[in-house]
Amino acid sequence: MPLKDIRVINGWWPFLICILFNQGHAQSSRLDSLRTVIKESNDDTIRINLYYEYGSSIETTFPDSAMWYYDLAKQRSISLNYAKGMAAYASHAITQLNNKGEFRTALEISEDALKIYEELGNPKELAVAYLNVGSEWHYLSDFQQAAEHYLKAKKIADEINDRRLQRIINNNLASIFINLKDYEKGLRYAEASLAIAKELENDYAISSSLFNMATVAIYLKEYNKALEYYAKIEEIGRRTKDFIVILDGWLGSADVCNAMKNRQKALTYYEKVVDFSKEHEFPEYEMYAYMGLSDLHMDAKKYANAKLTIQKGIALAEKLGSKYELMDLYQKASSLEEATGQFKKALEYRKEFEILKDSIVGEKSKTNIELLEAKYDSEKQASTIEKLESEKKIQELTIRQKNNLTYILVGTSVAILILSLMFYRNYIHRQKLQQQRIGELEKEKQLNAIEGVLKGEEQERSRLAKDLHDGLGGMLSGIKYSLQLMKGTLVMTPENQQAFERSMDMLDSSINEMRRVAQNMMPESLIKFGLEVALKDFCNEISASGALQINYQSIRLSDLKIDQTTSISIFRIAQELINNTMKHSGAKSAIVQLTQSNNLITLTVEDDGKGFKTKDLEQASGMGWTNIRYRTDLLKGTIHIDSKLGKGTSVHLEINI
Structure with a gap:
């Protein structure tokens, strides 16, 4: 559960803040000063910004009252057509909305604010707007959208050298890459965030950066280091009286104890998180605690308890729109149903898991x-x-x-x-x-x-x-093995026997099709036997299917020695060229020739199709031709295409090794 910073508020009217908030004043004095200035101010725009500042000052202790002031500021801004006042609503309100799990609503108002700042805002305001939108997409587990907005914010923050924004963006990017299991890159961003947090002497910033570093430590099985980080986080939370930070420390410590098989201590931490989250209405933390408790109960084979905690976690994840956590809970549910012999339900949960997995961390x-x-x-x-x-x-x-x-x-x-x-x-x-x-x-x-x-x-x-x-x-x-065992123990009518055999044939076809898809994604022969064997097998499979008759030829390849990366790139280029031939050329036959001469490898693919205008490739936007050019450039090779309408196509690739 990597951590991101969820809100950044632009500083409104700094000259008023300097008057109202000197370092030595107590909280009550600041609130009294704000109320006085609001009451005496005759300037509507200043009054709007003071409403926001007052709400920020009380939102930790009186969140509902804070939202009332935020809504009041927004309505005044709308009545005055004060664009920046309307935009400022997003930066202040999204914390309360996120705490309640209303991520979609928070995303909508953040995107509205971004549109305003794109027209009227200065660079810092625009960077903050991008960051807020990215955070909401992050909550909704759309990592691509989140990363795109974070990187736009990072570009602006680097240009204006805003250290506070740089720290937050680095920490959020760390969370993105940890979710994608790129721990090295996640740790690099988290360490950069921590260095800036210490420079700024900001306790909350230090705790959030430490949280991501602790998460990486858990994945790398450096448990003592992780416990040290979480202890520092809990200490910061108690010292600053920040409930969220305390929950971060408890939940992280629970995960480490769980990983270390210290189940009783982990159970104590998780139950503290659940009780505290319910009391203070932090549904996201309650959901994470249920996820941890389900693992504990599964390990102890307490399947009824595990099922209850998983169902509670799924209900909260669906309510919050947290797809990444929902994906994890579906996987846990599938494992539970399989362990209890409910194979049909296990398969249904597995399907839901795979669908979410492809949409969140799939190839694209x-x-x-x-x-x-x-x-x-x-x-x-x-x-x-x-x-x-x-x-x-x-x-x-x-x-x-x-x-x-x-x-x-x-x-x-x-x-x-x-x-x-x-x-x-x-x-x-x-x-x-x-x-x-x-x-x-x-x-x-x-x-x-x-x-x-x-x-x-x-x-x-x-x-x-x-x-x-x-x-x-x-x-x-x-499944096939189980059906074969059943066949020997059942007495079936001839009609049922025939239906059973058809089902077995369909299952065999499914297994063969699955193996064919896996082979196309990463041919086993390419890894084990090299480029020539893999390319020959691929051409023979295409010919056997009847889609295209391919004559494969190889010349002087008996002593071919190239690294695996180069072999994969040449194979992918050949694969893409043959696929393009089958999809677009209308060809009946083709020739694929692979040749080695000294330090030069040449690949030639010719077909008898309808051909095309080679100038059209300059405007081609498909991923196929783009990938061919990228791979050729990476290999420092050259590619030549000769094609005429009605006379087929010839593609010639040369690579120095």
Whole structure:
């Protein structure tokens, strides 16, 4: 359960805040001062902002009263058509809405505020608006949308060097990557957030950063380190009297004790979280506690208790719209039903789990998040390039002035002429170095984006293929084995015997189809026997299916030795070309030729289809052709396409190894 910071409030009317909130004043004095200023103020916009400030001051102890003041400020803003006052409602109200689990409502008002700040806001206000929208998508487990808004906020925060915003965004990105099981990257963002939090001397910021670091420690089985982090978090919560932070410490400690098999201590912590969450209406923490309790009861084989806690957790997750947690609860429910022999219910829960899993951390979502991060890094590098080019122009102007002075003095001083020539030579050398550096940055930017996309794609292909083969394949094989055992013990009529045999045939077909899909995602022969065998098997399977007759040829490949990454990339290019041939060309036959000559590998794919205009590829937006170009660039290869209408297509790829 990684932690994110859920709200950032823009500072309204700082000159009034300085008057009202000197460091030594007590809370009651601040509230009295605010009420006095609100009563005496004749300026409607100032009064609106003071309503927000007053609500913020009492929202911890009197949340309903705080919401009343927020709503009052919003209605006054609407009546005055005061856009920024309407937008400010989001930053103040979403905390109360989130505590009640009303994430969709919080998202709607945050998006409304973002539209206003995109037109009227300064950079900091716009960054805060992006951050608030990202947090609500994060609550709803749409990690792609959350990451996109966080990275937009990070770009602005880095430009204006706002340390507070940088800290929050880094912490939220840490939570995103921990949810995606990229613990190394999650820890890197969390540590960056903690460093800024300590610089700002902000207790809550320190506790939230420590929470994400503790979560990573649990996943890496560094339990003592995790307990140390959670103890620090609980201490901060007690010192600041922040109930949420205390709950974070309790819940985290419970998870660690659970992982360490200290069940009694874990049970005590979880029950404290449930009771406290019900008392103070924190449904999200109650849900997480039920998830932990269900694991405890399952380990102890107390299936009735486990079922009750899982059902309570599912009800809260559905109410809150927390898809990531709901996915986890479906998996727990499936395991429980399987353990108690309720295989039909287990399968139903498993289906629900797989559907949510694909929508949250599937290949497309994970790849898109990595692409967004690569895009952000690329934009930072583009900014560096612009600075270098600006420095180069300044140097050019300086040299021009120096040269003019040289021409004036050339007749009177040979020494000045020599010095000028040497200076010019140095300038040319520096100019070449700068051009080289610019080229390197541009190339690095492209490779970072490509590597991010392809790495995520291949990892997800391997994971899904393994899940299909080991998970679903095992389940189907088990069903087949059970049916075969039943056949020997049942007496059936000829009609039932015939229906039983048809069912067994359909089950065999399902197993074969599942294996075919897993093989297409990550061919086992490619990992075990190499590129030539995998490509030959793929072509033979296509030919056997009747979709396209492929003549596969290989030349001088007996001593082929290339790394696995290159083999996978060449195989994916060939696979994509053949799939495009089957989908678009209308071809009846094709030739696939793989050749090695010294350090050069060539791949040729030709078909007798209808062909196309090669210029159309310049406007192609499909992922297929884009992936072919990305993989070719990553291999530093060249690709040539020859196609004419009615005369088929030939694609020729060359790669140096």
